[in-house]
Amino acid sequence: MKRIILMTFVLSLSLIFVACSSSPKLRLLNWGEYINDAVVEKFEAETGIDLIISVADSNELFYSKIKSQTTAFDLVIPSDYMIEKMVEEDMLIELDYSKLDNRAEVTYMDGVVQIFDSMSETTLARSNKTINYYDFAVPYFWGTFGIIYNNRVEGLEEALNEHGWDVYFEADTYFPTARRGMYDVPQFAYAAAMMYLGNNPNDYSTEYLNQVQAVIEGADFIEWGDDTLKRNVEADNLDMAFVYTGDYLDRLYMQLEEGKTLEEVRSDFDIYIPDTTMVFIDCMVIPNTATNIDGAHQFINFLLDPVNAALNAEVVGYAVAFDEAFNQITSYLDSADTWRHNWATANSIYYNMEVERTFYPLTTLNPNDVDAIGTMIQNVITG
Amino acid sequence: MNKEFKVLSRPYMVWLSVLVFIPILAMLVISFSNLNSSVSMSELVLSVSHFNLLWESSTLIAFRNSILFATITTFISFVLGYFIAYEIKLSKFKNKFILLTFVILPMWSNLILRTESLANIMSENNILKSIIGFNIFGNISGTWIAVLFGLVFTYMPFMILSVYTALEKIDFALEEAALDLGLRPIKKFWKVVFPLSFKGVVTGSIMVFLPTLAGFAIPKILSRGQIVFIGNIIEQKFIYTNYNHGALLAVVILIFILGSILLLTKFDKEGETLL
Numbered sequence: 001m002k003r004i005i006l007m008t009f010v011l012s013l014s015l016i017f018v019a020c021s022s023s024p025k026l027r028l029l030n031w032g033e034y035i036n037d038a039v040v041e042k043f044e045a046e047t048g049i050d051l052i053i054s055v056a057d058s059n060e061l062f063y064s065k066i067k068s069q070t071t072a073f074d075l076v077i078p079s080d081y082m083i084e085k086m087v088e089e090d091m092l093i094e095l096d097y098s099k100l101d102n103r104a105e106v107t108y109m110d111g112v113v114q115i116f117d118s119m120s121e122t123t124l125a126r127s128n129k130t131i132n133y134y135d136f137a138v139p140y141f142w143g144t145f146g147i148i149y150n151n152r153v154e155g156l157e158e159a160l161n162e163h164g165w166d167v168y169f170e171a172d173t174y175f176p177t178a179r180r181g182m183y184d185v186p187q188f189a190y191a192a193a194m195m196y197l198g199n200n201p202n203d204y205s206t207e208y209l210n211q212v213q214a215v216i217e218g219a220d221f222i223e224w225g226d227d228t229l230k231r232n233v234e235a236d237n238l239d240m241a242f243v244y245t246g247d248y249l250d251r252l253y254m255q256l257e258e259g260k261t262l263e264e265v266r267s268d269f270d271i272y273i274p275d276t277t278m279v280f281i282d283c284m285v286i287p288n289t290a291t292n293i294d295g296a297h298q299f300i301n302f303l304l305d306p307v308n309a310a311l312n313a314e315v316v317g318y319a320v321a322f323d324e325a326f327n328q329i330t331s332y333l334d335s336a337d338t339w340r341h342n343w344a345t346a347n348s349i350y351y352n353m354e355v356e357r358t359f360y361p362l363t364t365l366n367p368n369d370v371d372a373i374g375t376m377i378q379n380v381i382t383g
Numbered sequence: 384m385n386k387e388f389k390v391l392s393r394p395y396m397v398w399l400s401v402l403v404f405i406p407i408l409a410m411l412v413i414s415f416s417n418l419n420s421s422v423s424m425s426e427l428v429l430s431v432s433h434f435n436l437l438w439e440s441s442t443l444i445a446f447r448n449s450i451l452f453a454t455i456t457t458f459i460s461f462v463l464g465y466f467i468a469y470e471i472k473l474s475k476f477k478n479k480f481i482l483l484t485f486v487i488l489p490m491w492s493n494l495i496l497r498t499e500s501l502a503n504i505m506s507e508n509n510i511l512k513s514i515i516g517f518n519i520f521g522n523i524s525g526t527w528i529a530v531l532f533g534l535v536f537t538y539m540p541f542m543i544l545s546v547y548t549a550l551e552k553i554d555f556a557l558e559e560a561a562l563d564l565g566l567r568p569i570k571k572f573w574k575v576v577f578p579l580s581f582k583g584v585v586t587g588s589i590m591v592f593l594p595t596l597a598g599f600a601i602p603k604i605l606s607r608g609q610i611v612f613i614g615n616i617i618e619q620k621f622i623y624t625n626y627n628h629g630a631l632l633a634v635v636i637l638i639f640i641l642g643s644i645l646l647l648t649k650f651d652k653e654g655e656t657l658l
Contacts, residue, residue: 060624184608186619222525224608228502236508237524371625378441378619382448382611 025050026295029062029073031282034141036315043302049295066091066287074290075299077140077282080119081364083133088123088364092136092285099297100138102304106322110353112139115281115361122202122363137283138300139321141313143246143351144359145188145280146273148230150239151266153178160272165196168240171220181223181232181241182216186377187370188278189216191362192242195276202363209376216380224381233269244280245271245350249317256342271350279359281321314343319351326351407637414631433627442632445613450639452527452602452612453595456534457542460591461584463535464542468583469576471543472550486543489536498533498604505529505605525607533605534595542587549583550576589647597636 032055040051054071056062059082066073066086078086086092097103108116116133123131147168149156159167159174167174169192182189191201193215194208223229223238230247232238234255248271255265284303286296302308306324313320313329320326332344365373412418417430436442471482489497504511505524512518523529553576561571599614613632620629 058622060622064624181607186623222607222609228604228607232506235506237506367625370623371628374619374623374625375436375439375441378445378611378616379439381609382441382444 023048023050024292024295025052026075026292026299027071027073028053028299029065029076030055031077032057034077034282034316036312038314039303039308039312042308042311043299046302047295047298049292049298051299066289069289072289072291073287074292074296076285076287078285080115080281080283080361083137083283083285084119084123085364086285086287087131087133087136088127091287093288093290093293094135095138095286095300096297099294100301100304102301103138106304106306106324108139108321109142109319109323109326111144111279111319111357111359112142112281112321114359115142115279118359118361119363126363133283137285138304140282140284140303141246141316141318142279142281142321143244143318144273144357145192145242145278146245146248146271148233148241148243148248148269148271150233150236151268151270152236153239156239157270157272164272164274165192168242169193169196169215169219171218175239178239179222179237180219181225181229181238182219182221183229183242184224184226186374187362187365188242189377190373191278191360195274195278195360201278201360202365204365204369204373206372209372213376213380216377217383236268243271244318245273246317246319249346249350252346253317253343256339262342262345273350273357275356276358277360279361281361282318319347326353410630410633410637413626414634417627433631436628436631437635441611442613442616445611445616446635448602448610449596449613452530452534453592455531456538456595457588457592459531459535460539460542461588464539464587465546465584468543468546468550471547483544483547487540490540494537495600495604498537498601501533501536502529502604502607505532524605525609527606527610529605530602530610533601534598537601538591538595541590542584545587545590546580546583549580549586553579585647589643592643593640596639 026049028051030053035053040053043049044051054065054073056065059078062076062078063082063085065071066076083092119133120131123129147160149160151157153175156167156175156178163174168180171178171180182192190209190212193212194201194203196215197208197211199208223232223241225232225241227247229238229241229243230251233241234251248269251269252262252265256262284296284300286293290296303312304322306320306322306328309320309322309325310328313325320329326347329347330344332340333348335341335344414433415429415431417428417432467486471479471486474482476482502524503509505520505522507518507522507524509518520529520532523532557575557579558571561575562568566574597614599612599618602610602612603615613636617629617632617636620626620632
């Protein structure tokens with residue numbers, strides 16, 4: 001008996017030793033399906049660092065995982081408002097740009113610069129502090145929000161292009177029978193309604209809250225979902241929904257891979273991006289619990305290489321953050337490879353940077369306001 | 384020998400106190416105070432300001448929905464499930480284990496997966512429609528019928544199993560005696576079989592009622608986010624890190640659960656049934 005116990009002990013110990021190979025590790029906390037495996041392999045081959053990826057599905061989870069310090073993550077990819085919150089609570093370390101040689105080689109896209117500026121502005125307004133977010137964050141992906149719509153509904157496309165937000169929110173006037181859906185993230189619903197009303201989605205007051213409630217009630221939403229929204233529009237079970245542009249591209253890429261042409265997919269369902277819309281940015285930041293700070297810089301520098309950034313974008317439907325990477329993707333417009341050609345076309349249509357747009361990244365509201373918005377949405381749903 | 388049993392029961396007792404009792408205590412503290420991630424222990428104040436939440440219309444409606452759906456689901460599961468259990472008991476089929484296996488067959492697949500597929504075939508355009516050309520369920524996705532169907536479909540096996548266990552325990556001699564003494568079979572059922580199996584019905588009801596009351600995934604998926612249970616509100620509160628509100632609502636649910644367990648002990652003094 002003793003011998004068996006001893007044997008198991010030795011065996012499990014040896015297993016543990018095998019699992020801990022000697023190469024240095026980099027612990028990345030990321031969103032699900034948000035990195036190209038080819039990028040991981042290339043990075044590991046070039047640097048000899050073992051990239052260990054953990055996944056969480058909300059910014060709030062990122063926050064609590066770092067705050068609780070159960071795992072010392074070296075690198076996290078949170079969104080704009082969460083970066084503001086993390087900086088405010090001193091959870092991030094400043095980047096050392098001397099270790100990021102590739103930064104000089106790339107130009108951030110106009111939209112990205114707009115978002116960084118707007119983050120600094122809202123921080124200044126909220127807490128009277130001047131913070132340069134470039135000191136803490138390097139963009140990973142960014143993207144707009146839009147209204148995904150069912151193109152099988154006659155006239156919907158034209159109406160959206162002409163009247164924009166009104167078509168989505170005024171169910172009495174436009175397409176009373178259209179099936180409308182909304183993300184079950186209360187702040188998204190609030191922001192969308194605020195933009196329809198012509199306000200800044202980051203402003204909050206009780207008066208605005210009441211107006212927004214009336215607007216959302218008027219939209220007659222039949223679904224409050226998440227990833228289900230894009231799939232339901234695709235399957236002709238929903239006609240309009242406010243989603244990430246990347247949500248649309250994700251389904252588009254999927255159908256292209258199944259052999260449909262771009263025109264076929266677009267005639268089934270498409271996305272309309274309003275002139276005033278919400279944007280998000282996800283950035284790489286280093287939490288102050290990090291143990292491999294050098295490795296984290298190496299990873300950031302690796303993704304500042306436009307070739308690697310473009311490679312990463314091949315499986316993720318969001319927009320790359322650098323002009324050089326975007327130009328590389330759109331250079332495939334003349335490519336003989338159908339997938340690359342479609343990919344380039346999609347990027348140049350949906351992330352078209354020629355169009356002048358007003359971008360609003362969401363800021364971090366104070367917890368009481370977030371709660372009031374949440375309760376208001378619940379009241380609309382149950383009402 | 385007794386001592387060894389005691390030692391063996393210890394791991395679970397430790398597990399129970401560390402992962403159940405202490406968290407419940409923490410939940411109580413959080414729901415009756417201002418404690419959250421930005422308030423330190425020393426600033427802890429007894430606070431009932433968030434109790435306003437309980438009178439918010441959405442909270443009341445969510446409670447009503449949870450209780451209403453849990454009650455109806457339990458009743459339907461009882462009516463339909465009892466007779467399936469009775470059929471299995473009466474069946475001449477030698478291997479009843481196989482019949483019971485059929486009952487729990489749906490549980491072999493993941494709950495979320497099963498519910499998502501149910502939501503899919505309940506919607507207007509779905510995979511089945513493209514194969515067979517018409518909708519089996521009509522277009523009920525997003526309605527209360529869809530939610531009720533999903534709940535009954537998911538939880539009825541619990542009712543069947545506990546009723547069946549109770550039915551199997553009934554001594555056949557009693558039934559024979561009833562018939563010998565001149566009762567017609569239908570009367571025998573009501574006077575002998577049903578009362579003796581009632582404990583199984585109570586256990587089954589608890590096992591259907593509780594998860595339905597506290598659940599949130601099935602209503603969320605099948606109602607397309609339109610029918611809100613109290614579990615959905617708790618989920619939202621925890622996602623947006625409002626632990627005070629979340630804990631408060633969870634404590635209220637806990638009171639309901641304790642209440643129904645007390646109800647159970649009233650019917651089941653000897654603790655014979657499954658719970």
